[in-house]
Amino acid sequence: MKWFFDPKAIAVIGATPDPMKGGYSILFNLLQGYPGAIYPINPKYRKILDLPCYPTIVDAPDPIDLAIVFVPAALVPQVVRACAQKGIPGVIVESGGFSETGDTGKALQQQLLDIARETGIRIWGPNCMGLVDARRQYVFSFLTPSVWNFGLTPGSVSLIVQSGMLAGGFLIDIMSHGMMGISKALSIGNKADVNETELLAYLIDDPDTRVIGLYLESIVDGGRFMELCASSPKPIVLLKGGKSRGGARAALSHTASMAGDHATIRSALMQAGVIEVDDFRQLLDVSRALSMFPDLAPSRTIGKTAILTFSGGAGIVSADLLEASGLSLADLSDETRLRLQQVFPEWMPVSNPIDLWPAVERHGGQIAYETAMKAVAEDAGVDVVLLHLYSGGFALNFDMADAIDALYRNGKPVFVWLLGDRDNAQQTMEAIQGIGVPVYRELQRAAEAIRSVIRRGRWVQEVGHGRPADAGPVVRLPQHMANLLGHARGTLDEYLSKQILRECGVATVPEKAVQSVAEALEAASAFGFPVVLKGLIRDVLHKSEQGLVHVNLRNEADIREAFSVLSARIGNQDTIVLQKQIGGKCELIAGVVRDPQFGVCVMAGIGGTLAEAMDDKIFLVAPFDERQALYMLGQLRSRKLLDGFRGEAPLDREAFARALVRIGHLALAHPSIRELDINPFIVSEGQPIAVDANIVLCR
Numbered sequence: 001m002k003w004f005f006d007p008k009a010i011a012v013i014g015a016t017p018d019p020m021k022g023g024y025s026i027l028f029n030l031l032q033g034y035p036g037a038i039y040p041i042n043p044k045y046r047k048i049l050d051l052p053c054y055p056t057i058v059d060a061p062d063p064i065d066l067a068i069v070f071v072p073a074a075l076v077p078q079v080v081r082a083c084a085q086k087g088i089p090g091v092i093v094e095s096g097g098f099s100e101t102g103d104t105g106k107a108l109q110q111q112l113l114d115i116a117r118e119t120g121i122r123i124w125g126p127n128c129m130g131l132v133d134a135r136r137q138y139v140f141s142f143l144t145p146s147v148w149n150f151g152l153t154p155g156s157v158s159l160i161v162q163s164g165m166l167a168g169g170f171l172i173d174i175m176s177h178g179m180m181g182i183s184k185a186l187s188i189g190n191k192a193d194v195n196e197t198e199l200l201a202y203l204i205d206d207p208d209t210r211v212i213g214l215y216l217e218s219i220v221d222g223g224r225f226m227e228l229c230a231s232s233p234k235p236i237v238l239l240k241g242g243k244s245r246g247g248a249r250a251a252l253s254h255t256a257s258m259a260g261d262h263a264t265i266r267s268a269l270m271q272a273g274v275i276e277v278d279d280f281r282q283l284l285d286v287s288r289a290l291s292m293f294p295d296l297a298p299s300r301t302i303g304k305t306a307i308l309t310f311s312g313g314a315g316i317v318s319a320d321l322l323e324a325s326g327l328s329l330a331d332l333s334d335e336t337r338l339r340l341q342q343v344f345p346e347w348m349p350v351s352n353p354i355d356l357w358p359a360v361e362r363h364g365g366q367i368a369y370e371t372a373m374k375a376v377a378e379d380a381g382v383d384v385v386l387l388h389l390y391s392g393g394f395a396l397n398f399d400m401a402d403a404i405d406a407l408y409r410n411g412k413p414v415f416v417w418l419l420g421d422r423d424n425a426q427q428t429m430e431a432i433q434g435i436g437v438p439v440y441r442e443l444q445r446a447a448e449a450i451r452s453v454i455r456r457g458r459w460v461q462e463v464g465h466g467r468p469a470d471a472g473p474v475v476r477l478p479q480h481m482a483n484l485l486g487h488a489r490g491t492l493d494e495y496l497s498k499q500i501l502r503e504c505g506v507a508t509v510p511e512k513a514v515q516s517v518a519e520a521l522e523a524a525s526a527f528g529f530p531v532v533l534k535g536l537i538r539d540v541l542h543k544s545e546q547g548l549v550h551v552n553l554r555n556e557a558d559i560r561e562a563f564s565v566l567s568a569r570i571g572n573q574d575t576i577v578l579q580k581q582i583g584g585k586c587e588l589i590a591g592v593v594r595d596p597q598f599g600v601c602v603m604a605g606i607g608g609t610l611a612e613a614m615d616d617k618i619f620l621v622a623p624f625d626e627r628q629a630l631y632m633l634g635q636l637r638s639r640k641l642l643d644g645f646r647g648e649a650p651l652d653r654e655a656f657a658r659a660l661v662r663i664g665h666l667a668l669a670h671p672s673i674r675e676l677d678i679n680p681f682i683v684s685e686g687q688p689i690a691v692d693a694n695i696v697l698c699r
Contacts, residue, residue: 001202003090004124004131004194005184007065008036010140011057011088013079014070014095015040017048022094022142023070026130027051032148033137039064057082064088068130068140073097076126077111084119093126094142099190100127109192116193128189129161134182135208141187155181156210157287158203160196162188162217162241180288180433183208195220197228204232210294213287215280217241222268222597226621229272231465235290235456237275239283240265264595267619271632273459275452282448289438289449293413296457300383300411303454304330306376307353308369309388310360314443315353318386318417321447327454329353330382339375343368366398373403377410384413384450387437391420391428401435408436413453417446462631475504475662475669485670489699493536494543495577497693501678504662507655508690509682511579517563520578521556527580530554535566536575543692551581582689585648586641587680589617590660590690592667594674600667602660604629606638607680614638622664629657642683649686656681656688674698 010030016023023042027049030038040048043055054060057067057079067083069076073095083091098109109126116123124130130141134152157180183206186199196216203209212234219225229236240262269276275290277283305322307329309315319329329352332340337350343359344350354376359368369387376382385407407414416432416439418425429439440446477485481500484492492500498508512523524531535548543549548569550562559578566576589607594600598621605617618632630653633639642651659681667673675696681688 001122001194001198003065004092004122004140005133005202007090009039009061009064009066010034010036011039011041011060011064011067011083012070013041013057013067013083015042015045015048015053017045024048025142025145026068026070026094026140028145029139029141029143029148032145033139033152037061041067057086057088060086062086065090066140067091069093070095070142073101073105073108073126077108077115080112080121080123081115081119084115084121088121090122090124092124092128092130092140093189093192094128094130095125096127098126098192109190112192123193125189125194126192129187131187132182132185134184153181155183156208156291157182157284158184158186158206158209158212159287160186160188160199160203160212160214160216162191162196162215180284180291183210191218191220197221197224200225200228200232200236204228204234209234211235211237211287211291213237213239213283215239215241215283219265219597222595223599223621226268226272226598229269229274232273233465235275235287235294236273237277237283237287237290237452238269239277239280240269263617264593264598264601264619267617267632268595268598268601268621270618270635271463271620271624271628273456273463273465275456277448277452282445285438285440285445286449286452288433289415289453290456292436292438293453294456296413296453296460297411298457298461300413301454301457301461303327303383303450304381305384305386305450306330306332306379306382307386307388308372308376309353309355310357310390311388312353312355312357314388314417315355318388318443318447319353321443322386322450325447325451327384327447327451330376330379332376333379333381336375336379336382340372343371364398369398369400370403373400374406377403377406377412382412384415384454386446386450387414387416389416389418389420389428389432391418392424400432404435404437413450415446415450416440417443459631462634463628475665477503477670482670485672485695485697488672488697490697491538492695492697493538493575494534494692494694495536495575497676497695498690500666500695501663501690501693504666506659506662506678506690507687508693509579509582511577513575514563514578515576517560520559520563520576523578524553524559527578530581531559532579532581533559533562533566534577534579535570536577537570538574553581579691582682582684582691584682584684584689585646586651586683588651588656588683588688589677589679590663590681591678592663592673592676593619594667595619595621600664602664602667604633604656604660605636606641607678620660620664622668624661624664626654626657626661629660630654633657648683651683651688652686655686659688659690672697 012027014023015027018024039060040051040053041057045053067088069091076095098105112123132139135154203212277286307315307318332352340350343363345358348358356368414437418439432439502508510527514520531553533550553559587607590604600622601619603617603619606614616638644650678690678693682691
């Protein structure tokens with residue numbers, strides 16, 4: 001990638017003296033900051049912007065590391081081939097008119113990919129805005145030259161953006177509003193060759209980048225992307241476009257039917273420690289916060305927050321937003337309350353949120369805020385501080401550098417919500433962010449930023465960087481079972497599916513296939529009443545709806561009646577199974593799907609008849625370990641149900657995590673498994689027991 005980021009000479013193919021065209025903007029932008037040799041290429045001109053212009057790339061001097069191409073799409077393949085023949089290692093194709101336009105454009109883009117494979121030249125784009133490096137003042141893009149009016153402010157956030165015009169919009173918006181500096185902005189367009197995974201790897205190693213933000217509409221290599229994100233010491237923030245599949249494929253199991261509409265991607269990102277956001281401004285705001293607090297101390301990851309405000313109402317709304325984000329207010333220590341009472345009027349009790357306005361009226365903003373900030377800085381029960389400020393009046397303009405320093409010395413992140421008149425607020429925002437404090441104009445966004453920093457800190461503490469190495473399958477099935485998985489097709493029945501799971505170390509319900517009432521009675525005597533009788537018919541997965549499940553059989557008469565009904569229903573070709581009836585009020589679901597981007601994914605969530613109704617599940621990209629599984633189980637909205645439901649023993653989460661790991665290894669070891677569904681796992685005396693299961697093999 002080095003020739004894209006640090007070329008010694010650049011050719012601009014399609015350069016023009018017309019200020020209204022992109023070929024002019026590319027050349028102009030290069031001249032503002034790039035110190036190397038620049039060669040305009042256009043047969044119509046001898047000079048452009050006082051630079052000698054060459055008719056073709058063949059005529060330009062050697063060596064050239066990078067060519068920026070901005071010519072009509074139909075001409076691009078021959079231009080790129082000429083670059084390859086000249087020995088240029090990389091081209092950035094900023095022209096549009098490729099796969100985004102239809103069949104003709106797709107054919108042109110395929111030609112580019114064929115040239116790259118044939119010659120080894122690397123192609124960035126097409127249909128992109130190229131590369132901006134604010135630290136070096138490099139703009140390899142047709143970005144409007146007006147960006148130089150605001151200055152390229154260096155920062156520590158780098159962006160990878162699939163949309164070309166969006167990348168340009170980001171930069172203009174960031175620079176003109178003084179929101180934040182950036183390190184690099186990389187617009188990758190159609191990703192014919194160079195893709196987000198390669199650039200992500202580059203930025204992870206880039207010393208000028210502390211946080212990586214991405215806008216992607218697709219992920220080329222999900223497995224590699226996951227590995228990079230999980231091992232990155234730098235926070236990664238992603239806005240994913242096109243989250244709905246718009247018509248899921250036909251699915252035979254609960255697990256597969258629940259895997260649509262971004263569910264697997266969302267879980268995969270969470271598993272890898274990626275912070276997912278929902279809009280463009282949020283991408284920037286969260287990235288900015290993480291650039292200021294990339295490494296949260298483990299003692300601060302609980303996220304207990306102190307709110308310092310000038311308005312009781314704003315404090316209440318902040319508390320509501322934080323609670324909705326899964327955070328809580330800090331309980332102030334007695335010492336903190338005593339220190340605050342010194343500046344509060346006698347009639348006002350001290351509480352969190354800390355309404356400082358009465359103290360401001362008595363002592364002024366400097367004393368009131370500084371006293372409060374230094375008090376919570378030394379309060380061990382406070383992890384994070386949310387500071388409400390007003391700029392432009394009301395005795396709330398003051399120097400807070402010393403108080404901010406006290407908070408940072410104690411390892412406590414500070415976030416500011418700012419109100420005020422436009423000019424004063426802008427100046428205050430720039431000044432505060434200049435000392436390393438993120439500022440937000442909306443309370444909701446401040447709460448989101450706090451949540452993101454805390455979530456990243458918790459992930460690092462509970463999971464850590466890196467994914468488990470894939471040392472090969474750890475599941476060793478008996479040969480007859482392995483042969484069955486290798487040669488059978490369609491759906492394996494519940495009885496056989498659970499035999500396979502049992503061999504993998506997954507706890508399953510005691511059961512026996514029975515061919516007569518006598519065998520059923522013998523098995524019931526061994527298991528103990530009550531018991532369950534099930535009729536297993538090939539390719540019928542939802543047995544309860546077909547009247548094939550008889551529960552709560554408590555005596556010989558119940559068994560005889562149920563056996564008679566099932567025998568008449570299923571005939572001689574299928575199986576009747578007797579199971580011990582497992583008691584437990586909490587039911588879970590687990591299973592496997594093969595995702596086109598991430599491969600084997602193991603699902604877990606609330607099961608039974610509520611599985612699809614509650615829609616509360618997580619997916620784990622295999623291979624994964626127990627630590628990752630435990631972390632992801634903690635992300636379920638209904639996780640409190642796992643801690644003891646209506647007097648039941650809490651779920652042994654470690655046991656369930658081990659079962660999920662083994663299910664993942666089973667699917668990795670046997671690619672013929674298309675889907676796997678265990679619904680439900682009944683939690684009995686804390687242990688997850690697989691009661692019903694089906695394995696769906698490739699047809």
